[in-house]
Amino acid sequence: MKGSENANFIPNLSYDCVIFGFNGKTLKILILEYQNTGFFALPGGFIKKNQSLKEAVHQGVEERTGLKNVFLDQFQIFASLERSDPFAMRRILEANNKNIEENNWMMNRFITVGHYALINYEDVDPKPDHLSDSIGWYAIEDVPRLMMDHNDIVDKALEVLRNNISEKIIGMNLLPQKFTMKQLQQVFEAILDQKLRRTSFQRKMLSLDILERHEKLFEGKAHKAPYLYSFT
Amino acid sequence: MKGSENANFIPNLSYDCVIFGFNGKTLKILILEYQNTGFFALPGGFIKKNQSLKEAVHQGVEERTGLKNVFLDQFQIFASLERSDPFAMRRILEANNKNIEENNWMMNRFITVGHYALINYEDVDPKPDHLSDSIGWYAIEDVPRLMMDHNDIVDKALEVLRNNISEKIIGMNLLPQKFTMKQLQQVFEAILDQKLRRTSFQRKMLSLDILERHEKLFEGKAHKAPYLYSFT
DNA sequence: TATCTATTGTCTCACTTTATGACAATAATT
DNA sequence: AATTATTGTCATAAAGTGAGACAATAGATA
Incomplete structure (x- = not known):
């Protein structure tokens, strides 16, 4: 069926990334807003068939922040049946005047690999991607309602950051x-x-x-x- | 192309599971041997399109051990380009007289979700699956050379078990x-x-x-x- | 029955780590 | 020169850990 797959990407698999920064006072994360939909989401994307997951995520982070080789940790897969939301994807595509037939594959079920990144807040100039019209920093306690299970991904990322990360890695990357x-x-x-x-x-x-x-x-x-x- | 996909499963995605048991003296894991190939591997499998990852792994563990609702932790994705080994898959299929054309999809690139399980050694009656002729316990220090990156998966599982798991979870599930x-x-x-x-x-x-x-x-x-x- | 053996549960003492407060040092202001 | 806010370090108490001592005890031995 036309558009049910995209030849470039591994089907049904995506990544999402909680990008942490510290502005001197509070911990913040980067959040996208999709054009004309009111949907907020984590920066994320798909994995090309000839690309490792790590490369894909680094590329996605670089596109939104301009930063190469940031600290990245892949902390959990989110793979429930309920997490995908084809109706929301359709609205995003429609709001961007994308051809639904051609992009049908984006409305499939997706299993996503949750990552977090630690970056130096001062070095970043956030850039929206082609489907979103804004990207911005949100204090961890002011994160809005996000699409699909992205709030769960944020919560879990923060939990892992609190429990499992060494002092050195935190300090080196956030300061x-x-x-x-x-x-x-x-x-x-x-x-x-x-x-x-x-x-x-x-x-x-x-x-x-x-x-x-x-x-x-x-x-x-x-x-x-x-x-x-x-x-x- | 015929056999390049299987309609039942999510393409390019698999799980593997390091099943830990304790026999009173040493820590052991369950390892499969594929018929007539000399290949050793971790128990693993694929995720059905209408199934959550968690369900798939629980089902796989139950098939090999007879145990339901065991403790399972999904600890890392293995997603490098180099990890897949289509030649080894082909040999396993041939050794089992499986139709190569029909099972072509198994020789694609696979991204796998590494899990470990903790189970009560005494309760288990290990059972080989349809492609393997033996399944058995191996002491952690006697694990043979495994297929693809399965030795890396074992090493990482053990690292996580050593560093991140609470006393209670370890004791409750292994004793x-x-x-x-x-x-x-x-x-x-x-x-x-x-x-x-x-x-x-x-x-x-x-x-x-x-x-x-x-x-x-x-x-x-x-x-x-x-x-x-x-x-x- | 009395003694012996191996292992268990608990205590002690030394040592290390952590919590909490005290205090002197100091860069700039008054 | 005195004042203020904050820093670096020390002192003391409290909690946690390492290493050994020792009495208690289930069964074997005689």
């Missing part, structure tokens, strides 16, 4: 190259959604032997200047 | 309902591949508040009888 101990602490407070004790945090981080101390940062404030650190 | 503290310790020693101190282990487990103490177990040995425990 600039040099940072103060306070900034590092604020990243963890934003991720864990709880205040941490300053002295314990500092002692713990220094004992992990993953930090290198550099010059002081003079912010022009009337108090002792903090050291800058980088990861070893 | 009988009632067990002694020594048995519990042996499970952990087998998984971690290291000896643990008896007294520290006992104190730790009791402090976790996940155990209920029952009657003593009289084994007929000339020493103090241990208590039996179950998980709360």
Whole structure:
């Protein structure tokens, strides 16, 4: 049947990506809005037949953020029967004046591979893709209702980020190259959604032997200047 | 093209499962041998178009072990371009006198979802499937060379089991309902591949508040009888 | 029946790690 | 020179862990 498949892509398989950034105060993620539909969604896409999953996701992240080689983790498959929503896909295609017949394959069942990415907020210039008219940062507590099961994907990504990721990976990817101990602490407070004790945090981080101390940062404030650190 | 797809299954997607069992001494996994090929592989299969991934894997585990509702965790996708091996698939089909044309789809590229299962060794009566002539338990240190990237899947499953799983889940699923503290310790020693101190282990487990103490177990040995425990 | 053996449950003491608060140092302002 | 806000570090208490000691005990032995 015409359009029931696309020769370029592996059928029934997609990826979605929760792209985390830290603006100095709160943890944020990138969310797309599809033109004239009111639908919000995670950045995602399909895997070409001659492409590894990893390549596909890196390419998708680069298209939306301009960043290459970001930290990416593939954390779970979402494969229930109920998750696909052919009616929503049809509306998105219609709103973009795409030929429904030709794009019929997009209304099939999709099993998606959930990823999250950690990126340096300052480096990003978010760009919408060809089906969406906006892409923007949303604080983790202000994420709107997303399409299909994308809210579940966000929740699970955050859970994995909280539980399974090393201090070094978090700090290296969400902060600039040099940072103060306070900034590092604020990243963890934003991720864990709880205040941490300053002295314990500092002692713990220094004992992990993953930090290198550099010059002081003079912010022009009337108090002792903090050291800058980088990861070893 | 005839046989390039199978109408029942989602194309290009499979699952594989590392089924862990504990025989009282060592940690073992179930491995299949395909008829007349010398190929060893993990139990795995395909996902029907009207079936969730979870259902598919549970069904596959049940067919090989007779066990329903076992603990299952879907821990990673394996999606590189190099992982598929159409020549090996062809040999397996030939050795089983299967029609190559009709089963052409099995020689496509497959992305597989790696799972592991924890089961009670005593409850299992392993059964080969229609393409394999043997299925058996192999101690984790004696796993033979497996097809494709299945050894990588085993290694990763063990890594996840070691790092990310709670005491309760491990004990509940790998041991009988009632067990002694020594048995519990042996499970952990087998998984971690290291000896643990008896007294520290006992104190730790009791402090976790996940155990209920029952009657003593009289084994007929000339020493103090241990208590039996179950998980709360 | 009394003694012996192997293993279990618990306790102790030393050591390490973590929590919490105290305090001096200091960059800029007043 | 005194003040303010924040930083780096130390002191002490509390909690957790490692390593061994020891009494309790189920059955074997004599």
